Amino acid sequence: MPKKTIKKLLPHPSHITENSLLKKLGPRLQDPGLWHINRRSVSGAISLGLFCAFLPVPFQMLIAALGAIIFRVNILIAVPTVWISNPVTIPPMFYFCYRVGAWILSTETTDFNFELSFDWLANELVQIWQPFLLGCFVVASISAMTGYIVIRLLWRYQIALHIKDRKLRKRR
Helix, strand or coil: CCHHHHHHHCCCHHHHHCCCCHHHHHHHHHCHHHCCCCHHHHHHHHHHHHHHHCCCCCCHHHHHHHHHHHHCCCHHHHHHHHHHCCCCCHHHHHHHHHHHHHHHHCCCCCCCCCCCCHHHHHHCHHHHHHHHHHHHHHHHHHHHHHHHHHHHHHHHHHHHHHHHHHHHHHHC
């Protein structure tokens, strides 16, 4: 996507920093690293968002936003990347994480029906928490590293295409 098109899709930083609730973050939200679109900021934001998507906690977007501020990566890319985990995708994602954790720990997997309720948390999660949390951490880490590497490679590829195109135009 051309740079001009991306800039049209993203709100101007002043629209966000002037929000009364977000003003409390003060100068941290004014950091240019949170708003720039460059190789480091975008790849870091995708990596952070993917990692947070596999965290089995509520408020993943808030964690991604705080992480973007701490690591100085694009906040407008980190937060929406978390949306790959949503009510439709969470059950298969977390079941996969559980299976990965059980495989690493060499434990038997048990069949269970995932329910988003306190009763399920109190009864079922107590039995599978170790492989589940280990699997979430491993899958989150691998996803984050893969996202970072893929974005960096795509960025380099795009630059190589641009240089090649510029050389061809120069020859004409």
